[in-house]
């Protein structure tokens with residue numbers, strides 16, 4: 202058996218606010234929605250940005266407590282372009298109640314932020330390297346791609362495990378048969 206990650210389902214308090222954030226700020230599309238039971242509330246709303254995945258996230262608006270989310274630290278999404286991380290970082294600065302911080306794991310250039318209800322989100326771009334985890338250093342999002350890559354190399358290549366990502370994933374794939 203081989204499991205690959207597909208989606209997460211969140212209990213939310215303010216569905217309109219959450220859908221606005223996930224669609225208008227993060228760019229998800231609503232792919233489906235409907236009542237969970239026989240035409241009675243609550244409703245489940247499905248969201249995706251992946252044309253091969255019916256939903257990557259879903260929301261059910263049954264949350265009543267005012268507590269911070271407490272069992273999931275964050276959900277993470279990969280983006281194919283460095284520029285996406287930069288532009289999302291800029292965009293998030295303009296959203297009320299959202300705090301965003303850049304952190305590089307050596308194998309990624311990431312930003313971490315919260316959604317309107319305090320769920321943790323990471324959006325990251327893969328660097329060309331692998332390095333053993335955990336690792337984390339704040340990085341300067343104003344850097345251009347080339348500078349950012351040079352910064353990653355400078356900051357992580359003293360690590361013994363720093364190597365091209367294809368070497369690391371090549372071994373992982375070989376081991377998986």
Ligand SMILES: [Fe+2]
Nearest residue numbers: 275276277323
């Ligand atoms: Fe993460």
